Amino acid sequence: MSHTAHIPSHRKPRRGASKVAIRSGVAGGFLSTIAVAGATAPANAEPVTQTIEMPVLTAADLSAAVAQSAAATQQVALDLELQAQEDAAAEEAAKQAKKAKAEAEREAEAKAKAEAKARAEAETKKRASRTAGRTTLSAPASGSAATVVAFLKAQLGDAYIMGATGPNAWDCSSLVQAAYRQVGIELPRVSQDQSVAGTQVGTSNLQVGDILYWGGAGSAYHTGVYIGNGQYLDAANPSKGVVIQDLSGYPASGAVRVL
Known part of the structure; x- marks a missing residue:
C-alpha cells in the first residue's frame, strides 16, 4: 500500500469546501480505491487529500483460494469417513470379542460338566464292582x-x-x-x-x-x-x-x- 499526501501552498481557503471521491470496483473479491478529501480542516488551512490503494486480487488468486477451500473441505470429508470406518471396526471387534468370550465360557462349562459326569460314572462303576465282588464272595x-x-x-x-x-x-x-x-x-x-x-x-x-x-x-x-x-x-x-x-x-x- 502506498500513501501520498498533497499539501498545497498557502492560499485563501475555499468557503465550505468538502469533497469525497470514492472509486470502487470488484474483481472476484474486494478491489477498491478510496480517495478522501477532508472537509473538516480549519478555515485557514488548505484541504488535505489522501489516497489509499488496496491490494488487488487477480482471477488466479481467487481460483487458488477456491481450490484450497475445496481441498480442505474434501480432506474434512475424508477424515470424517475414516473416523466412521474406524469406529465401525472397533464396534465390530468388540462384538466379536464378546461373542468369543461367551463361547469360551460355554465350552469351559460344558467341559467341566462332562468331567464331573465321567468322574461320577467311574465312581459308580467302582462301587458296583466292589459290591459285585462282595456278593460273589458271600456265596x-x-x-x-x-x-x-x-x-x-x-x-x-x-x-x-x-x-x-x-x-x-x-x-x-x-x-x-x-x-x-x-x-x-x-x-x-x-x-x-x-x-x-x-x-x-x-x-x-x-x-x-x-x-x-x-x-x-x-x-x-x-x-x-x-x-x-x-x-x-x-x-x-x-x-x-x-x-x-x-x-x-x-x-x-x-x-x-x-x-
Whole structure:
C-alpha cells in the first residue's frame, strides 16, 4: 500500500469546501480505491487529500483460494469417513470379542460338566464292582483251605515286586488273589478291597484259609493268609519275598473268612 499526501501552498481557503471521491470496483473479491478529501480542516488551512490503494486480487488468486477451500473441505470429508470406518471396526471387534468370550465360557462349562459326569460314572462303576465282588464272595465257595495253603507254600522263595502277579514274583494281594483262584474264588486285586471281601472274624478265632489284613477294614495296606499254628504266609516285602511268619511278631489288624 502506498500513501501520498498533497499539501498545497498557502492560499485563501475555499468557503465550505468538502469533497469525497470514492472509486470502487470488484474483481472476484474486494478491489477498491478510496480517495478522501477532508472537509473538516480549519478555515485557514488548505484541504488535505489522501489516497489509499488496496491490494488487488487477480482471477488466479481467487481460483487458488477456491481450490484450497475445496481441498480442505474434501480432506474434512475424508477424515470424517475414516473416523466412521474406524469406529465401525472397533464396534465390530468388540462384538466379536464378546461373542468369543461367551463361547469360551460355554465350552469351559460344558467341559467341566462332562468331567464331573465321567468322574461320577467311574465312581459308580467302582462301587458296583466292589459290591459285585462282595456278593460273589458271600456265596458258598467250592474247594478247600488245604488247596489254598498248598498253592501258597509252592510259591515260597518267590520274589516280592510291587504290581507283579506271578508266576515267579508277586506282591501281597496278587499272591492272595492267585491262591483263592485255585478253588474258584475270584478276589479283588488290591488289599483294601480284600480286607472287606468276606465275613469279618476276630484274630482270636482264626481258621486256616482266613485272609489276614493290616490296617483298617477297607483301607488295609497288606494282606496274607493264615495257615495255622499261629503262622501266616505272605509276600512280605522286597527283602523277604514270599515267606512264612509268626503272627506274634507282626499281629494282624483283622481277618475275613471266604471259605
